Amino acid sequence: MTLGGGTMIGAGIFILPGIAAEGAGPASSISFAIAGFVALLAALSLAELATGMPIAGGSYHYVNRGLGSLFGSVVGWGMWTGLMFASAFYMIGFGQYIVEPIPGLNGRTLIVAFGLLGLMLITGVNYYGTEESSGAQNVMIGTELAIVLVYTGLGLFFIDTANLADFAPTGAGGVLATTGTVFVTFLGFEIIATVAGEVKKPGKLIPLTMVLSVVSVTLLYVVVMLVSTGVIPYQQLGGSLVPVSEVAVVYMGSAGVVAIVFAAVIAAISSSNSSILAASRVIFAMGRDGLMSDWLNVTHDRFDTPHRAILATGGVTGLLVALGLEVEAIVALLAEVASFSFLVSYALVHVSLVVFRRADPPEYDPDFAVPGPLYPAVPILGVVMTGVVIWQMDRVVQLVGIGVVALGVVWYAAYARGDAMESGFLDEALNRGPSSAYTVVVPVSNPDTQRGLIRLAAASARENADDDAVPTLVATNVLRVAGDPDRQNVAAARLDHQRELLAATEEIATEMDVRLETRAVVAPDVGDAILDAVRDADADHAVLGWKGSFTGGPFGFGSNVDPVLAAAPCDVTLAGLGASPSGGTVALVGDGPNAPVAARRAVEFASADGGRPTLLNVRPAADDADADPVERGEAAIAAVGERAGLDPDEYDARVVVDGDVETALLDATVGRGLVCLGLSDRDEVDSGARRALAERAAERTDGDVAVASAGDDGGPETDA
Structure with missing residues (x-):
């Protein structure tokens, strides 16, 4: 609770009582209660989304994805x-709180x-490292909380009810x-979601x-007010810059x-520390997703922190702090604009929760869900409030806040639209709810082969799609990095290549008239990432590129392909793409x-x-004069066609009689x-005969070679 509760206590207890009292008198306690209720609604929606996708970025990530x-x-x-x-x-x-209580010190400068x-x-602390800032955070929050509890405990005995008579x-x-x-003071729980990728046991905590x-x-x-x-x-309280003092x-x-x-000073530092930490993680994640400059998507070689994002945020x-020299009401303005921005974000978080529930993508499997009796009341009431x-x-405040929203829209249209990687699930939620479309996953990594792979995948998807469902391709590109992908330097050129591919x-896909979703993945193991x-x-079919030859060592088709071929719960096709001459x-x-x-x-x-x-x-030629090899071959083809669910008029049958079966197959x-x-x-993906035949077929033909395998619903699950 240190990041969450510490930020909320630090913001409101020491700075806001004067502003709140000036705006609503003693009824400002009700203002805090309403703000807390709005925050609680958002916290419930965020908790479900965060346990379904525990990755750094918080509301930004969930809305971007949904x-x-x-x-x-x-x-x-x-x-x-x-x-x-x-933070400002x-x-x-x-x-x-440093200047006002000390005689001889005064002035906005x-x-x-x-x-x-x-x-x-x-x-500087955040630049050096999150662990160091988190340790200091714990000490500061414990101290300030103890002082606040003494303040409220003793203060209850000194309340003059006459001061509360004009309540509102x-x-x-x-x-x-x-x-x-005052809603600005409830941003702490959002910060918990923002660093969800660094929280142990996110489903519970x-x-x-x-x-x-x-x-x-x-x-x-409420008690403090x-x-x-x-x-x-x-x-009197409303006119004070240091109201709690x-x-x-x-x-x-x-x-x-x-x-x-003392408590106010460490509370302000604690709150600002949490905000700088969370803000830098947001633009770091935006840089990784193509919505911000790649320059920000770099971690420090020594400290392993997003140092450029931290410096830009600071x-x-x-x-904004320096604006205090020119704008007299800067404190209230900063608080209200921060509140506006997060209220808009939380409204979209509530909408995202509904979208995820309706679209029901397979990857969305939260450990915590808004309880049945409270859904959809929580997101609907959250948007209204x-x-x-x-x-x-x-x-x-509304004009400044709308300006920030407009900035996000203009920035997307002018800068980020071409690099953006997420299409979201809004279409599925609005039009179809849970999708039953035939889905083909297509990993892409090579510009020279991606058209051929998409062409094969689109053909498969269209042929298998139901009349009332849109065939769907999921194009996936995996950037391999060592270690934790959320904390790695990824070269800008590699990210650019990934975005250009997708x-x-x-x-x-637009040319081929199929629906496409794209997935940009950064992971330490390409094969496992494709399998994930x-x-x-929830794919029905996966189409993977294959070089047309086999690797040495323990792998048959390669370290990127073998895990998928061995454990994917769907059909898998390995496509070795050639010049594709016309020839059927x-x-x-x-x-x-x-x-x-x-x-x-x-x-x-x-x-x-x-x-x-x-x-x-x-x-082969029959030894028994009564056995006609052509008839046996035709019967075998018919049996295979029937097992495949094909009508005889969907294919031509051809039987070749030859003493050297393998040579005849290759000649064909x-x-x-x-x-x-x-x-x-x-x-036995590394067994010899069929692999050898596939490799020799790839060598003999200038066209494409596809090695097909049926799905394995019982394939092992990953540990993640």
Whole structure:
């Protein structure tokens, strides 16, 4: 709870009571309660999404994945700017609590100067490493919480009920408007989701920590505001830059003021530290997804931190702190703009939850789900409540907030659209709900072969699609890195190559009139990553490129292919692509277990050119005069066609009688555009005979060679 609760306690307890009291009087306690309720709704939706996708990025990642890169850009920019506005808000509060209580120190220049010094310290700590900043965080939060509990515990005995008589001087409108101002203090639970990729046991800890943080801090805020406005009149509290010190001096004396100042200083540092940490992770993730410059998507060689993202975040936050020299109401403005940005983000998070539930993609399997009786009430009420709070905000704040949203849209259209990698699940949620479309996964890595792979995959998908379902291809590119992929340097040239591949794939799929989803993956093992993509997509078929030759050592088809061939829960086709001359399609069919799959693939692939394949069976000359090898061959072809679910008019049958079966089979491949054959035994992918035949077929023909294998529903699951 340190990142979550610490940020919320630090923001509200020491800086916001004065602003809140000025806006709503003692009823500001209700403003905090409403803000806490809105935050709790968002926390429930975020908890489900975070346990389904525990990866760094928080709301940005979930919206980007669920609604697509346009909305991801809006939320990414909103979160980054919102966290920077919040961090600047904390740092100005830091300066206020140092300057105001000390005689002889005054002036906005000193406040801003101390704020900038504190920001430099925090940026340096985050640059050096998350573990160091997290350890300091624990100590700071424990100290400030102890002081706050003493403040509230003693203050309850000094409340003057007369100060609470005019409970809501600004009415319901003032209470709601103040809710928008104080919502900034509830950003802590979002920070938990933002660093979800670094949380151990996310399925248990994320929802528990989020909900406990929001509920406990909401109760604490309500008590603090009742104490603060009960001990001194709200008019006096509203005019103070250090409101908690003004209250503490009444019943804790000068020693209490010193303790409050100390707690306020470490609370502001703690809150700003959490915000800088989370903001840098957001733009780091945006850089990885093509929505921000690749320059930011780099980790430090020594400290293993996203140092460029941290420096960029610290630099912009410093400019916002410096605005305090010119803008008199900077504290309230920073708080409200941060609130606006996150309220918009949370509204889209609620929508994303509904989209994931309706589209039900296979990779979405959260450990925590919003309980049945509360769904869809939680996301619907969450959207309504965020809209109500935003509507009551000051017009200046609304204009600045809308400007941030517009920035995200313009940035996407002008810069990121061509590099964006996520199409989202909005279409499935709106049009079909859970999809029953025939799905083919196509790993792509080579620009020279991706068109051929997409062509074969599209043909398979179209031939197998139901009348009411759209055939779907999932193009996947895997960048191999060593170690944890979320914390690795990935060269900009490699990311550019990945995006260019996937963008070209989209163009090819458009030409072929199939629906395409793209997946950009960074992983330490390519084969395992492809296998995960097949399982995540709940694929019916996977089409993988193959060089047409076999590797030495323990692998038969190669380290990237063998794991998929051995364990994928769907049909797999290995395609060795050649010059593809016109010559039709032939399937070499015999008694092997995968002959029907090869026959089926031949029919599907031949359909790409509107042709009909030949199913070829080679028989040795009969020793028994009564046994006609041609009739036996035709019977074998018919049996294979029947097992493949083919009608006889979907293929041509050809029987060759020859004493040298293998030579006859290879001779039949010459001049063919595509040769299909079945893998002899999927449990022995490195066994010799069929591999050798496939390799020799690839050598003999200038066309394509496809090795087909039936699915293995019982394939082993990965440990992840």
